[in-house]
Amino acid sequence: MKINNDSNTEKSILEAAERLFLQKGFSLTSTTAIGKEAGCNQALVHYYFRTKERLFEAVFENKFRLFVSGLVQKVDSGLSFEEKLRTAIEAHYDMLAANPGIPFLIFNELTTNPRRLENFKSRIRELPVTVLKQFQKELEEEIKKGKVRPVAPVDLLLTIISMNVSLFLVGPVIKTALDLSERDYKKLLESRRSENVAVILRSLRP
Amino acid sequence: MKINNDSNTEKSILEAAERLFLQKGFSLTSTTAIGKEAGCNQALVHYYFRTKERLFEAVFENKFRLFVSGLVQKVDSGLSFEEKLRTAIEAHYDMLAANPGIPFLIFNELTTNPRRLENFKSRIRELPVTVLKQFQKELEEEIKKGKVRPVAPVDLLLTIISMNVSLFLVGPVIKTALDLSERDYKKLLESRRSENVAVILRSLRP
DNA sequence: ACCTTATTTAATAGCTCTATTAATTTATAA
């Protein structure tokens, strides 16, 4: 019999699903389309993943982990607060630039599917609290030292997420609306990388 | 015969559609559900609007106009540049706060439906150019005067949109994730109103 | 009262989608 050594098919189904889900979201993607994109029968999609839901979860889980890991990660502790912040923002941005479909997938699914949102809530609780506590502590110290204006940690976080995430949510619309070439769009994104950092750091000045 | 004087039904169908489309988007809302929500037969939805698509367009058109009017509007020309900017940002914010479902509706539909995106493109061209030109001119003057750091108009616009729009895109997720009460959520939104202005104005300091 | 037109409903055609099942092909171990 054939053992499941390098089952190419399962992988290509997963990849096809990934592409389509990122493009169209869950409900607008049919298993038929996934099969076609993967170059196989639609029944095979169900053979490997049983339900569309399970397949989606495999993709979502994966993307969600990426999204979070881009947000919460260790930065070199030898740096100044400002440098740490810059590094974190840029890392977050870079993760999104490498996976520009993630914001759409996550926000679309979380806002339209209550069950997924509940699931998300429990995920949030599992986040490494220490990283956040540390962030909060350092921010408060900077404020005490007068190097940063008084600002709530949640506000700073929201600002960072707003600036980075929304760029990739709104980006495709901007691209079409302004009729940007692929090249010009790339340039716009690239320029926003430093612009985002600039806006956020300036917003912290006392 | 009955003339179409105060046909209550058509209106309640439109309102029901509005609620559901804003909540779930186009594809996840069925005309059956719209009929139910409006308290009538599903066939009646088609009787008044012929197709789901036309009904959606009636809603979308309406919401889109709101969205744009909140963005591009005359402000008192006696004010300083900073005050004008503050007024515009707050007006934009207020429009979104009054219609928090709009960003989801617009971005969801524009990213999943290419036809609608094309339509959107032609709409953009019809925007009052004078307002934008004026904005650009005033910004450049402020930069020349050294009161504002050098920044491209498109960057400033993107920042404003990012800060305001993304708040209402991400908001519902934040609310659930952090388990905020209705009251606390309102408070968060309210505090972001001034925080957004603060971030944007600070980001312009030379 | 009667005719005409508007409103509303029930029924259904026709489509697409998910998931399953039974049958077929492929690969491999013995």
Place this chain on the structure above:
DNA sequence: TTATAAATTAATAGAGCTATTAAATAAGGT
């Protein structure tokens, strides 16, 4: 080579959705 299990396909059940149609009801004008 043959038996066996995995991989793949074709077919289809069953559900939901949009849109239409024909019939029923309401309402107003004359």
